[in-house]
Amino acid sequence: MIDKSMDPLRYDLQIIASWIRPGSRVLGLGCGEGEILHWLKTEKQVKERGIEIEEAKVVRCIEKGISVLQGDINTEILDYPDQAFDYAICSQTLQQVYDPATLIQSMLRVAKMGIVSFPNFGHFKVRTQLALTGCAPVTRELPYDWHNTPNIRVLSLRDFKHFARQAGFSILKRAAINTKDQNRRGKQVHFLPNLFATYGIFLIGRE
DSSP: OOOGGGTTSOHHHHHHHHTSOTTOEEEEETOTTOHHHHHHHHHHOOEEEEEESOHHHHHHHHHTTOOEEESOHHHHGGGSOTTOEEEEEEESOGGGOSOHHHHHHHHHHHEEEEEEEEEOTTSHHHHHHHHHHOSOOOOSSSOOOTTTOSOOOOOOHHHHHHHHHHHTEEEEEEEEEEEETTTTEEEEOOSSHHHHOSEEEEEEEEO
């Protein structure tokens, strides 16, 4: 059950926040304007760190009192020692990463557990658009044309499960969701999630 105090957060971030234990050490990779880190710091007293490449978003994090480093998550994460954190969060960024396997290995080196989320390219609207139009799909969750999209990886919930087995890490918890009201509200999808969910969220760890 989602705590009412989470209402300011996007629904996917509400799910992630509900998995974080109070007082934990949390690293946010591609943390944006620090929405979830600020909530976790305020409501769960976590010890937060963030990495964000865009200067304007780094400034917004600093304004919120978040400890943040400007830089590329793929390289900056290498400077952290083993097991420096309890959780490393990569929210809606994995599909934009050049080498996701290496990033996840780094996440599980610096943290006991990782949390990743991404839009589900296996959703029926994506499949239908591609089948009927023969063009790269554009949806509310994937609002880009093929030539200006930041998403360089195309993956579904099922793809990620196969990837976990190949890369040698475990899926400890998962949530398949749909969102509405500008992503502030949503629901979990239990029936055929690879077909009907727009986003997947996974808590991962070492085998």
